């Protein structure tokens with residue numbers, strides 16, 4: 638329950654291509670809240686390391702890259718490549734990287750009027766006290782199909798089977814890591830978008846948020 642006039646902090650988690658990013662943007666626009674896609678922070682670390690030719694398994698170099706991340710300078714289009722997402726899930730296993738990025742993300746979340754954050758560990762680690770949490774999911778096949786369509790739509794080429802294998806491997810890495818694995822918070826509302834349009838998911842989310850506000 639959100640106390641009248643208290644911050645409307647909304648935590649959204651889920652695997653790659655589940656629809657959580659789109660849902661987060663719709664919710665932020667509807668309630669006029671600032672939004673942080675925390676995946677971009679891990680992507681920015683990965684991209685800085687790739688650009689510098691650094692080994693993604695090098696925890697010290699990844700920590701230095703994480704310290705240099707400026708939330709205000711994250712550029713979605715420059716970080717959107719499929720390969721950057723893959724690299725991001727490799728740097729995201731380093732606890733020191735997570736500690737630095739989580740600190741920056743909590744700074745963003747602490748806005749007086751509230752905010753929307755989406756990622757993998759928002760409801761469990763970054764904002765465990767968020768009054769409204771969603772866990773958005775969909776089958777690996779549906780998520781791979783979305784990612785594949787998106788790549789083709791943007792003029793790229795990709796094999797569906799390769800994308801599906803990437804989705805499954807990324808899930809295993811994100812759900813299986815020791816520090817902050819991807820999992821639903823105990824008090825998260827589950828939204829399975831496998832057979833649900835984004836509009837229907839948004840309607841369901843809005844009704845949950847409106848009921849939580851007093």
Ligand code: C5P
Pocket residue numbers: 653675676677679680722725726727729755756757758759807811
């Ligand atoms: O959501 P997105 O695909 O941009 O995230 C890229 C990767 O960053 C994820 O696969 C995950 O490994 C990592 N990540 C994370 N914690 C978050 C957000 C993203 O570990 N809160």
